Amino acid sequence: MSPPRPHFLVLTYPLQGHIAPALRLARRLLAVAPDVLVTFSTTEAAHRRLFPATPEEVDGPNGGRLEFHPFSDGTEGEYGGGGSDAAEFSAYVSSFHAAGPRSVGDLLDALASSRRGRPPVTRVVYTLMLPWAAGVARARDIPSALFWIQPAVVLAVYHRYFHGHAGAVAELSRRGDPSLAVELPGLPPLPVGDLPTFLTESTDPGHYFHPIFLTFRDLFDALDRETPKATVLVNSCQELEVRGALEAVGQHDVLTVGPVLPTGDDETSMFKPDDGAKYTEWLDTKPARSVVYVSFGSLATMGREQLDELLLGLEDSGRPYLLVVRKDNKQAMLAELAEVEMGGERLKSGVAVEWCDQARVLSHAAVGCFVTHCGWNSVAESVASGVPMVGVPKVSEQSMNAWLFEREWRTGARARVDGGGVLRAAELRRCVEEVMGDGPAAAEARRMAEKWKRVVAEAMGSGGSSYCNLLAFVVDG
Ligand code: UDP
Ligand code: UDP
DSSP states (O other), rough: OOOOOOEEEEOOOOHHHHHHHHHHHHHHHHHHHHTEEEEEOBBBBHHHHSSSSSSOOOEOOOEEEEOOOOBOOSSSSSOOOOOOHHHHHHHHHHHHHHHHHHHHHHHHHHHHSSSSOOOEEEEEEEOOTOOHHHHHHTTTOOOEEEEEOOHHHHHHHHIIIIIIIIHHHHHHHTTTTTEEOOOOTTTEEEEEEGOHHHTSSSSSSSSHHHHHHHHHHHHHHHHHHHHSSOOEEEOGGGGGSSTTTOOOOOOOOEEEEEOOOSSSSSSHHHOOOTTHHHHHHHHHHHTTTTTEEEOOOOTTOHHHHHHHHHHHHHHTTTTOEEEOOOOOSSSHHHHHHHHHHHHHHHOEEEEEEEEEHHHHHHTTTTTTEEEOOOHHHHHHHHHTTTEEEOOOOSSSHHHHHHHHIIIIOOEEOOOOOOOTTTOOHHHHHHHHHHHHHHOOOOHHHHHHHHHHHHHHHHHHHHTTTHHHHHHHHHHHH
16 A cells, blocks of 8 residues: 555644744745645734735645645634833743644544545654644654744753753852853763853743753653654754754654755745835945845844944944834834834935845845844744844843854854943954955855855755655655
8 A cells, every 4th residue: 555645734832933944844845855744833912924815725746735724722813922121921822732732623524524635744843832732643653743933053052951961051050151061972062151041040030041941841851752763854954053962862863854944935924024125225225235124023122222322323324224023013012113213314325124035135145244143044044045143142142153153153243242241342343344344254155155155055955854854754754
């Protein structure tokens, strides 16, 4: 009997930084093998933000098909995935974990009893923050795979932490010197200040991100319950990783399959400003590698002081710049301020937008450097586009990502922030000069960025390491 037609259910937590790679992976699954069916699923509210109009089923290449079916997170449809309010965020994570398992179970049951001749789900693929997904699938005898949307070195750090090294990490972080090196088996020494903040700051039950720490703990518990071993797909390629990162994850099968990138004009954005994307016309008027692109991702909020310092530093840099200031956060006052000032006097050489198509911006020839909060999607999109970075990491694994590009890939610099976490104008200017100026550091960053761009393209191209890993995953079922 021939094996059943592969049908992947791709499940994702409703954050922009999770949805984008999950959707890109869904499309990638269709691209590498023939006749694959993918059902993509996130919460109903996130789904409505992604696709204000009902999405069509999408016919993929090679006879495959992508379908969409959201699950309920137990809320009345108000979008709650992100947000800057800690109490609201914690409450949302709790309701998500309370309602999610049952909704996803119902979805699997509905898909199993489909009368449309749809093959049953053969694999559940789930992103971070769904530690119960593997159990829901296993209860129905369906194998699963975790899609780890951060680099493998971070996966290895979490794994080590939850396997006997929590004490050592806690002890080192207590000493208060971020440069102290943590020795985790199989990994190079890592500065304790660059470890994921959920492991160094959020282990205390009173911390507002404690629910995230618990979610990671539950996720690694769940992986260990998978017998004989769990499968983990990593949104990175082996060439980008440090030695040891891929082996240091216990008995689990770790497959680098990324970094998954946009395939064209496919929709992955939950933010849809009505600005006609004029910034692309503006970019078209700028010389090659002249523009500083500045964005701190989909979650980080920016205070007034930080915005002032950014504008000052960017204007002083003497270079054209494209700055993203989101208006979705709770700081409505800031939004107004941004709007007024951006239309006015203070923006002499730059353009400010609420949101842009970042992957498109980074691949524009005019962009010469990316000032980033170092979310993995941003770092991956930048390295894939050959754009040097200035890192301003804040939370989660962002410092590890900055460590990677600064120390391992050598494609950028990390900015120092002051005691209040604010990046000052002079430091911004210094870093931009370091990666974009006429000096040897900038020449080296540009050269290395070009090199890594080629490496990523090869890994993702037909016959490349990530391509072959994903193909093997699909074919093995
Ligand atoms: N479904 C889905 N994606 C789609 C269309 C449907 O996940 O693009 C779900 C649908 O909501 C239901 C199940 O799959 O939960 C079976 O739907 P179908 O349209 O096949 O109807 P049925 O088989 O029950 O007649
Ligand atoms: N992004 C975008 N336009 C913007 C800012 C961000 O398209 O103006 C996208 C970016 O391309 C990336 C995602 O939002 O895919 C942000 O993910 P990341 O992991 O970098 O950070 P997070 O938002 O999760 O902190």
